[in-house]
Amino acid sequence: MNQNIAHAVFFRYLAPEFFIIFAPQNQKFMTQNICPNYQSCRLVNLDSFPVGESEKQTYLQNWCLRDEAGWSRCKRYITREELGFCPDFVFPDSNWSTREIMDKFDEEEV
């Protein structure tokens, strides 16, 4: 038994309280269970974002604080992946195409 396995067995079975405290964190696993954009998304972090509180909570539950199967379907996430940014008029369940979003954004900028 190599040393790493021996340590793993010790911490997992003989000292489970140490396993809980010192077990290595799997950063990738943790971040995949929340949207990668969560810390910077304006819908989540901007108090003045144009969305009601109950609607925002629904978005958080159904998209942001989910595994990849949830947040990867969010239109805000998809738009940011494709354009590098996401305008505030786009919501997780918006049905606009990326082209339509660009056109609307251009209209609002004029």
Ligand code: SF4
């Ligand atoms: S609204 Fe979309 S892009 Fe923003 S944090 Fe939630 S899932 Fe991610």
